[in-house]
Amino acid sequence: MKAFTAFFQTIVLLSLCMTVNSQSASAAKQSTPITVGDVAPDFTLEDQNRNQIKLSESHGKSPVVLVFYRGYW
Numbered sequence: 001m002k003a004f005t006a007f008f009q010t011i012v013l014l015s016l017c018m019t020v021n022s023q024s025a026s027a028a029k030q031s032t033p034i035t036v037g038d039v040a041p042d043f044t045l046e047d048q049n050r051n052q053i054k055l056s057e058s059h060g061k062s063p064v065v066l067v068f069y070r071g072y073w
Contacts, residue, residue, distance in 0.1 A: 042056045
């Protein structure tokens with residue numbers, strides 16, 4: 001009986017966690033997709049050598065290509 005009670009409590013706790021997580025995800029800010037011709041917001045990122053690169057500094061000098069690595073490693 002104790003094993004059943006512990007199992008039942010675990011299922012209830014996991015269900016509660018999943019419900020809270022799904023509600024917080026749906027309440028997150030909805031973003032709009034980027035379309036051709038949209039102006040990119042100015043931002044600063046680090047390159048592989050830890051140098052700060054600002055998008056506005058590259059404007060008009062050369063094409064800018066952003067690559068987003070997905071964390072599947």
